Amino acid sequence: MENHGYASALTQEVEAIMALEQNVQLDPEAMEQPAPFVNRIQVTAVGPNLVRMAFGEVFKLPSGEVYKYRSAVTMATLDVQQFAELLLSITSMQAKSAQTEPQRV
Incomplete structure (x- = not known):
């Protein structure tokens, strides 16, 4: 089948995303502290006309940066x-949202 390779590549990409999200470890104590946040978009090309867009937040903490994908x-x-x-x-x-939301706790 012609589409089998495409479906297989897409399945592998989805599995990789799920594995990535499961491996994110957050410090519970650090997450309780109020911290400014920055929304980020990561774009990865996974084929000629296929891209993965990951939307996330970066929490800037005294101990360093903790990154968590939202979706x-x-x-x-x-x-x-x-x-x-x-x-x-x-x-x-996102720029308009950042102007109207001074800080997320």
Whole structure:
């Protein structure tokens, strides 16, 4: 089957994301302290027209930086221009959100 390789690669990508999220370890004491946060988007190309976008938060703590993904999505992109516009709109929304939310506790 022609699509078997694609489905197999996508399954491996999903399994890798799940394993990554399970391996994130957070310090419970540090997480109880109020800390400023920064939203981040990590974009990884996993195929010619396939990208994984991981949305997360970085908690900046006195002991160092603790990173936690909130969610990850694998999506098809129709073309580079359309993807760039999507990324810009998300970043713009995040910038507005950061201005209206001074600090998350």
